Amino acid sequence: WRRRLYFFTSSQKFDNIVLSLIVANFLTMAIAYHPEPYENYNYALEIMNTIFVVFFNIEFFLKFSCLRLKYFSDSWNRFDFACVLASDVGLIVKSVGVAPELQPVISVLRIFRIARLFRILRFLSGVNRLWHALFVSLPKLMNVAIMLILVLFMFSVLGNEVFRFIKYD
Numbered sequence: 001w002r003r004r005l006y007f008f009t010s011s012q013k014f015d016n017i018v019l020s021l022i023v024a025n026f027l028t029m030a031i032a033y034h035p036e037p038y039e040n041y042n043y044a045l046e047i048m049n050t051i052f053v054v055f056f057n058i059e060f061f062l063k064f065s066c067l068r069l070k071y072f073s074d075s076w077n078r079f080d081f082a083c084v085l086a087s088d089v090g091l092i093v094k095s096v097g098v099a100p101e102l103q104p105v106i107s108v109l110r111i112f113r114i115a116r117l118f119r120i121l122r123f124l125s126g127v128n129r130l131w132h133a134l135f136v137s138l139p140k141l142m143n144v145a146i147m148l149i150l151v152l153f154m155f156s157v158l159g160n161e162v163f164r165f166i167k168y169d
Contacts, residue, residue: 005066025052086112
């Protein structure tokens, strides 16, 4: 049964289902509107978010049950697990009730709802390669930033020397 489950969870059909759930989840987050256009609008969005959390939990349990601890060897799976775990914690905290001093923590957990959108990179190989190229080039961009700061510092010293004796007005 694990072999069949593995072939199902690694199939293109399963990936397309997960991708469509991610896009649908993104669209439900995008239609949040304040103030509510009608009564219980945000409540309906929260119910839809809960349904998506359940679906993503099912995806995690299906993959984890066939891969066991090998599930965590893939970085995308670890990212998926972090998103699912943060969504679960946010859902639990929201259902228990939120103290005003915990509101910033809940806001951070909501960021993970948005981070699910990065899971699309897993399925789009061209964008995934571009994303990887960006991260590979970041150290080189830091060298360029240091050079720009150095040039900016030189011009500020030059401006200070040239315009030192000019009075305002």
